[in-house]
Amino acid sequence: MAEVYVARMRDDPGYVIEFVDACGASPGNRSLKWVIVISTQFGCPVNCRMCDAGGDFRGNLTFEDLRSQIETVFSAHDEIDPRDCQKLKVQFARMGEPSFNDEVLELLRWFKDRYPNIVPCVTTMTPIGREQWFEKLLEVRDSFSDFQLQFSINSTDDDYREKLMPYPKMSWDWLADFGREFFRNEQRKIVLNFAICPDIPVQSGFVKRYFDPKWFIIKMTPVNPTSAATENGFTIAHNRLVADNLIRLKSSEFENQGYAVIQSIGDMEENLIGSNCGQMARRIIATS
Ligand code: SF4
Numbered sequence: 001m002a003e004v005y006v007a008r009m010r011d012d013p014g015y016v017i018e019f020v021d022a023c024g025a026s027p028g029n030r031s032l033k034w035v036i037v038i039s040t041q042f043g044c045p046v047n048c049r050m051c052d053a054g055g056d057f058r059g060n061l062t063f064e065d066l067r068s069q070i071e072t073v074f075s076a077h078d079e080i081d082p083r084d085c086q087k088l089k090v091q092f093a094r095m096g097e098p099s100f101n102d103e104v105l106e107l108l109r110w111f112k113d114r115y116p117n118i119v120p121c122v123t124t125m126t127p128i129g130r131e132q133w134f135e136k137l138l139e140v141r142d143s144f145s146d147f148q149l150q151f152s153i154n155s156t157d158d159d160y161r162e163k164l165m166p167y168p169k170m171s172w173d174w175l176a177d178f179g180r181e182f183f184r185n186e187q188r189k190i191v192l193n194f195a196i197c198p199d200i201p202v203q204s205g206f207v208k209r210y211f212d213p214k215w216f217i218i219k220m221t222p223v224n225p226t227s228a229a230t231e232n233g234f235t236i237a238h239n240r241l242v243a244d245n246l247i248r249l250k251s252s253e254f255e256n257q258g259y260a261v262i263q264s265i266g267d268m269e270e271n272l273i274g275s276n277c278g279q280m281a282r283r284i285i286a287t288s
Contacts, residue, residue, distance in 0.1 A: 001022060001023060002020055002021065002022035002023070003020070003021045003022075004018055004019075004020050004280050005018065005019050005020070005021065005069075005072065005073075006018050006280045006281055006284050007019070007069070007072075008284070009042075009065065013285065014042075014056070014058060014285060015042050015058060016042075016281045016284050016285050017039040017042060017061070017065075017069075017094070017095055017281060018039055018053075018094050018095055018277070018280050018281045019036070019037060019038045019039055019069040019072075019073070019094055020035075020036065020037040020038075020094065021036055021073040021076065021077075022034075022035040022036070022037070023035075024087065024089070030077055030080050030085060031080055031084060031085055031086065032085075032086050032087065033085070033086065033087040033088075033089075034080075034082070034085045034087070034088050034089070035089045035090075035091065036069070036070060036073050036088075036089070036090050036091070037090075037091040037093055037094050038066065038069040038070065038090065038091070038092060038094055039053075039061065039069065039094040039095035039096050040060070040061055040066065040092055040094075040095070040096035040097070040098045040100070040101045040104055041057065041058075041059065041060050041061060041095060041096025041097065041100060041101060042056075042057065042058035042059055042060075042061065042095070042096075043055055043056040043057040043058055043095065043096075044057060044095060044096050044097055045057040045097070045100070045167065046097050046125055046127070046165055046166070046167040047166055047167070048125070048164060048165050048166075048228075049163065049164050049165075049166070049228060049229070049232040049234075050164065050195060050223050050224070050226060050228055050229040050232065050234060051226060051228055051229075051277055052226040052227050052228050052277060052279045052281075052282045053094065053095035053096065053277050053281070054228060056285075060096075060100065060101040060102075060103065061096070061101065061103065062103060063103040063106050063107060063110075066101075066103055066104065066107045067107060067110065070090065070107075082115055082117075082118075083115060083117055085117065087119065088115065088117055088118050088119065089118070089119045089120075089121055089148075090111070090118050090119070090120055090121065091121040091123065092104060092120070092121065092122050092123060093121065093123040093150075093277075094277055095277065095281065097124060097125060097127060098122055098123070098124060099122075099124050099126070099127060099130040099133045099134065099137075100127065100130065102133065104122075105133070105136050105137065105140055108120055108137075108140045108143070109140065109143070111144075112140075112143040112144065116143075116144070116145075118144070119144065119146045119147065119148060120144060120147055120148070121147075121148035121149075121150065122137065122147075122148070122149055122150065123150040123152060123193070124149075124150070124151060124152065125151075125152040125165050125167070125169055126151060126152075126169050126170040126174070126175060126178075127167055127168065127169055127170075128168040128169060128170055129168075134178060137149075137182075138181065138182060141182065141184075146187065146188065147187070148188055148191065149179070149182050149190050149191070150190075150191035150192075150193050150219070151175055151179065151190065151191070151192055151193065152165070152193050152195075153175075153192045153193060153194055153207075154193070154194055154195040154200065155194070155195070155200045155201050155202060156201060156202055156203045156206040156207060157201040157203075160200065160201055164195070164200070172210045173210070175210070175211075176210040176211055179211065179215060179216060180212075180215050183215040188217075189215055189216055189217040189260070190215060190216050190217070191216075191217055191218075191219050191262070192207065192211060192216050192217070192218055192219065193219045193220075193221055193264075194218065194219070194220055194221070194250070195221060195222075195223050196220050196221065196222050196223065196243075196246055196247055196250055197222065197223040197234050197235055197236060197246070198235045198246065199234055199235050200223070200234075202250060204250075204253040204254045204256070204257045204259075205257070207254070207257070207259075208257045208258075213257070213258040213259045213260070216259070217259065217260045217261070217262065218251075218254045218259045218260070218261045218262070219261070219262040219264055220247045220250055220251060220261065220262070220263050220264060221264045221265075222236075222243040222246065222247065222265060223236060224236070226277070226279055227279070227282060243265055244265065247263050247265060248263075251263060
C-alpha cells in the first residue's frame, strides 16, 4: 500500500525526515492514483501534543531537500512517467508546518512547469505571522486545475486548541474569510480536519457559525497512538470498531448541520507498525 522513506541529511543523525510513497487505487498500480507525502521542516516548531514530528525543530528544508523527496519517489518507479498518472497528489503533510517554509511556494512553481498534473494538498494549522505566505499561496493556486487546502482545526474549544497546538494561530474569522477566498467554483471545498478522541471537544454548532457548508467540508481523523499522544494521555481508540463508532457519532452531528463529512480512519495496521507521522524518524533518531 505504501512505503515510508526515512532520509538522514546534512551528515548528521539529528537531521532526519520522512516521506511517503503510496498507491491510491490498487496496490502496485500508480497510473490511476499516486500519492506522495513530503516533509517541509526538520522537526516542527508547533509541537502538537499528538504528533511525533513535533519538537526538536532544526529549521526549514531547502528547495533541493523538498524536490529530492519527490524525485526519489519518482525514480523508484521508472516504469511510469508521473505526467501520465491520472491523479498525482503531493501532500505537504508529513513533518513540519508548510507555511513556515517559503521554499514550499517555489516547489509549487516548479511543479507547475514540470508536472502540471500534480494536485497539491497543503495541510496547515495556520500560524500567525504567515499572512503573506498565504496571500502568495492564493496566487500559486491558480496555476493548478485542482488544489486541496486543509485547515487543522482539531477542536472547537479555544483553550483545548491551544493545548493541542501550542503555537499562536489565525482567528476563526481569518480562517473563514481565507477559506472562502481560496474556494473556486466547481473545485473541491476547503477541508476542516478534526482530531477525534473522547477527550477533545468538537461542536458542530460552533463550526456552523463560521464555516458555510457551501465552501467547507469536514474531515474526521482519529488520534493515532503515537508516542506523543500516549505520553500526553489521550484516550486512543485502539481498535477499528471503537474508532468507527466514535467517528460515526460525530459525523452525523455535522451531517445534520448540512456538511459533507470525510471519515479518515485509515488502516489500523499503520498503528501496529508505527508508521504514523514522525514515528519512524523519532525511532531512527533515538537509535542513532
Ligand atoms: S501536526 Fe503538523 S503542525 Fe503539528 S507538530 Fe505535527 S507536523 Fe507540526
